[in-house]
Each structure stands twice: as C-alpha cells, then as structure tokens.
Amino acid sequence: QVQLVESGGGLVQPGGSLRLSCVASGSIFRVYNMGWYRQAPGKERELVAAITSGGITNYADSVKGRFTISRDNAKNTVYLQMNSLKFEDTAVYYCNAKRVLVLSEDYWGQGTQVTVDS
Numbered sequence: 001q002v003q004l005v006e007s008g009g010g011l012v013q014p015g016g017s018l019r020l021s022c023v024a025s026g027s028i029f030r031v032y033n034m035g036w037y038r039q040a041p042g043k044e045r046e047l048v049a050a051i052t053s054g055g056i057t058n059y060a061d062s063v064k065g066r067f068t069i070s071r072d073n074a075k076n077t078v079y080l081q082m083n084s085l086k087f088e089d090t091a092v093y094y095c096n097a098k099r100v101l102v103l104s105e106d107y108w109g110q111g112t113q114v115t116v117d118s
Contacts, residue, residue: 001026001107002024002025002026002027002032002097002099002107003024003025003026003107004022004023004024004095004096004097004107004108004109004110005022005023005025005109005110006020006021006022006093006094006095006109006110006111007020007021007022007112008020008112009093009112009113009114009115010113010114010115011115011117012085012114012115012116013085013116013117013118014085014086014087014116014117014118015084015085016085016116017081017082017084017085018082018085018114019079019080019081020036020079020080020082020093020095020112020114021077021078022034022036022077022078022079022080022109023075023076023077024076024077024078024097025076027099027105030073031053032053032097032098032100032105033050033051033052033053033097033098033100034050034069034071034078034095034096034097034098035047035048035049035050035051035095035096035097035098036048036049036050036069036078036080036093036094036095036096037093037094037096038089038091038092038093038094038114039091039092039094039111040088040091040092043091045094046060047060048060048063048067048080048093049063049067049068049069049080051069051070051071051078053100055071057069062088063082063089066082066083066084066085067080067081067082067083068080068081068083069081078095080093082114085114085116086116087116087117088116089114089116090114090115090116090117091113091114092111092112092113092114093111093112093113093114094108094109094110094111095108095109096108
C-alpha cells in the first residue's frame with residue numbers, strides 16, 4: 001500500500017503563489033502515475049494536473065499556464081506549483097497515485113486546504 005501525505009496548503013491572496021507537496025511511501029514511487037485533484041464546496045472532485053511515471057504532464061484548462069506539476073523520484077515526492085491564484089482555486093487539494101497497469105492500486109492523500117481570499 002502507498003501512503004500519501006500532502007502539505008503546503010494555506011491562505012493566500014489572489015495573484016499569490018503556493019507550492020503543494022505530496023510525499024509517497026510504501027512502494028516504488030517511480031512506477032506510479034501521480035496527480036493533483038481538488039474539490040471545492042458543493043462540487044465534485046476534479047483533476048487539476050497529472051504527471052505520468054515517464055514525466056508526461058497534463059492540466060485542466062482552468063489552470064494551464066498557472067500551475068506546474070513535477071516529481072522528484074529520488075524523494076518520492078510530487079509537487080504542484082500554483083501561481084496567479086484565483087478565488088475559484090479555493091478547494092481541498094488531494095494527491096493521487098495510480099500504479100501503472102495495476103487498476104487496484106489507486107491511492108489518495110487526506111487533502112490540504114487552499115484558500116484564496118483577500
């Protein structure tokens with residue numbers, strides 16, 4: 001089993017920046033595709049950004065050009081750099097790990113709150 005621990009959330013003003021971190025343990029990190037999801041009050045959880053085990057990234061249209069996902073396999077860590085934050089970015093952000101070619105290995109962190117407010 002993989003355990004995921006997120007950190008880096010907090011309160012930030014519009015236009016500000018935050019960097020979220022997710023540390024994984026319990027398996028070989030490099031064989032997992034990683035992603036950041038978010039869930040705002042009253043809304044469904046949505047994919048924000050993802051990075052494959054091979055380093056291929058994709059982003060939700062709403063965050064393209066503002067957010068950057070990256071991973072450091074040596075540290076078993078995935079990051080989400082969030083710039084130019086907007087009110088609508090307010091949500092709980094969750095880290096996700098999916099084992100390549102193994103559908104049953106799908107893990108979630110507990111989430112970290114990001115609040116964008118003046």
